[in-house]
Amino acid sequence: MINAIKSLAAFTWNSRMKNAGVIVFAVIALIPAILSFLAIQYAVEDLSPVVFLREYIVPINVYFTLPFIALFLTLPTVASLYEKGAIAYIFTRPVPRWACVAGILVGSILSATPLLLLAALAPSLVLGIFTPDSFGEVMSLGFMHSLLLILSVIPYCALCVLLAIWSKKPLLWAAFLLFFWGTVVGSLPGDAKIWSLHHYVMGLAKSMCGIEKVATGLLPPSATPPSDGLSVLVLIVITVAMLYLAQLAAKKRDVY
């Protein structure tokens, strides 16, 4: 079974990363680095690279880059397999559906990882090179930022895999759940945010990257974020639940 999961993960990686489309993702992932370069070149003299990373780059990546990469990297792989009917090659093999789903999920996470590393480490590197005094601190924040994004992309990809199998219009659902219900509702004042995955990602962002506020003032992080333990637990539960529901959906959905 492990071999089957590895094989499907490799297939998912190949279908996303050995593709010209990966250039678009790389450009998206480089936007924070470009912004960092522009900021350091044209900003006021007292710009703190650490504060800039915390209040500007980390929120950009958590609010936008993370859901964007999870969504557009995962959905097309699964959705096109169903649309073209090529999923039949996989589902007519003696492999349980949960292993098929797990293989695709692992492949999606592995595909997202280098892009998220680029999104998190490249800005730190740019800021660190231009401000050598704070290089160590900036890079340290960059590594925590990377870890945050990689941990967070797991449930995001799991959700996208479920939606791609369960729905024939997964893009709408994913955009709604990741951007509106995620980023927007997850940042609202009040109790609605506890139902949003974004709230728990931001909980981790606060303790791992020290985010207290966002530079733009838009969609600020919660003043009372969940604890690290609760946040990690929610990310794990969501991932397992999505995987379970995805394999049920894979059994239920007809292939034609």
Next chain:
Amino acid sequence: MSSPAIECKNLSRWYGEVQGLAGLNVTLDKGVFGLLGPNGSGKSTFMRLLTGQIHASRGSVKIFGEIMVPGNYHVLRHIGYSIGEDVHFENETAIDFMKMLAVLGGEHGAAATKRAMQALDFMGMAEKANVRLCEMSKGMRQRVKVAQALLFEPDLLLLDEPLNGMDPTNRRQTIDRVREWGESGRTVLLASHVLHEVESVTDRLMMLHHGRLLAEGRLSDIRKLIDRKPRRATIKGKNLRQLISELLGDELITGFNQDIDGRFHLDTFDLPVLLEKLSVYGRSGIIETLETDDQELELVYSLLLSDNA
């Protein structure tokens, strides 16, 4: 295995209001079977039900005695399936595609590569192993599709329109391979909408029409049915009346009529002999066009439907 390869009871499937398959009762054991029917007759629906890709709306299907439903992956160990549509994994080479499927089937490492190469070689595709599927001709991809179905030497081989897009040489080779497979004591079900394709592989067939089983049995019996009915040749030309009167004097023609376009429709029980005679007149320029009802499948269907009615 003691249980029949395929056992369907009242197997039905609807797509919304559209009937894909209706009340199919079939039991198939060893040998090669043809599944014949025009597009939309339910062949692919039947194949998908047999491989657990879709749910039955009613009834059941058993493969070697085990109930087949989506998710029952154990049964799939016995099945090799070639998809009807020309779908493939865009970026994969033939060998990568085959290796991946070999791993999903339970092999790994060098054993998976060896198995993949053996199957490609069996279908005469070993030399193209490193060519990407999207760069192959449709006929080549068809052979890879059949090869992946043969990967684990299945006891039940399901081929949905496997000869589509193949050139005559490849077609001949594939037919030989499939026949060889059936003769080795396994079960092969080959779906096609072309009568002579099925005829070239087997004499035993099932005919589907609008999701229903129209006929089941030996092709030779259906051939006899065809022979019981006159065939028709349609000719058009100049000064055909003399020709017609000559032919009518012969017992070869059992009936004739002329349509408003001036074409003569000649009915006969021995179409080849009539065509031979007409070709002589054709060479002399009297006959300008000659058509025959050589759409055998259509003829078979119309005969069977009229008999059923």
